[in-house]
Amino acid sequence: MDSNYEQEKSVKTYIKKRYGKIKGLTFKEHEKTVEKIIQDHSKVEIKRMLTFAQTTIDENNGHQPFFLVPYTILVSMLTVISSVIVSFVNTSVSSLNPLIQKLLADNQKKMTKEELIDWYKNLTFSDAYLALSSYIAYGFVLVLVGFFTYFFIRVGLSADRYRIKAIMQDCLDTYDEVMAKQVETDNPGESVLEE
Numbered sequence: 001m002d003s004n005y006e007q008e009k010s011v012k013t014y015i016k017k018r019y020g021k022i023k024g025l026t027f028k029e030h031e032k033t034v035e036k037i038i039q040d041h042s043k044v045e046i047k048r049m050l051t052f053a054q055t056t057i058d059e060n061n062g063h064q065p066f067f068l069v070p071y072t073i074l075v076s077m078l079t080v081i082s083s084v085i086v087s088f089v090n091t092s093v094s095s096l097n098p099l100i101q102k103l104l105a106d107n108q109k110k111m112t113k114e115e116l117i118d119w120y121k122n123l124t125f126s127d128a129y130l131a132l133s134s135y136i137a138y139g140f141v142l143v144l145v146g147f148f149t150y151f152f153i154r155v156g157l158s159a160d161r162y163r164i165k166a167i168m169q170d171c172l173d174t175y176d177e178v179m180a181k182q183v184e185t186d187n188p189g190e191s192v193l194e195e
Contacts, residue, residue: 011052038171038179047172074147084132
């Protein structure tokens with residue numbers, strides 16, 4: 001059979017187009033796929049495809065440091081959020097400190113409930129806190145969604161590369177055995193009987 005694997009840019013694309021899915025194969029389906037590939041290709045072609053699959057894995061692993069960038073951004077966002085929370089608590093305590101001192105002072109006249117509420121409303125920064133915390137939360141969620149999307153896409157592509165390599169390695173390991181069976185089934189009556 002004439003194979004057109006040379007025209008493809010990726011071994012994975014070629015294998016998927018020609019032999020179907022490679023993910024979630026049972027042992028029997030894996031074995032049949034290996035046998036089909038062996039029957040359609042020479043040992044040299046299978047070695048070339050295995051080398052190409054290994055090269056794509058090596059290239060992917062070479063880009064591994066870039067995978068740390070989203071993680072670094074995520075950790076930085078957590079640091080920013082915790083710094084803002086500490087700042088909020090510090091500002092609130094600093095703002096309420098004069099009120100607490102005034103309430104606890106024995107020589108001062110007692111504040112009425114209305115005066116206390118009015119004074120607290122003047123000191124509160126809840127609108128600014130709410131706006132700032134919502135911007136930080138939206139940014140954090142956006143980075144988190146982006147990170148997990150990138151992570152799952154990368155894991156899926158990496159897993160396919162390793163599956164292709166495993167299939168090609170199995171093809172190379174069992175090539176002689178499968179070809180011997182093929183010759184045996186193609187020519188069953190050619191055994192010479194001595195009389």
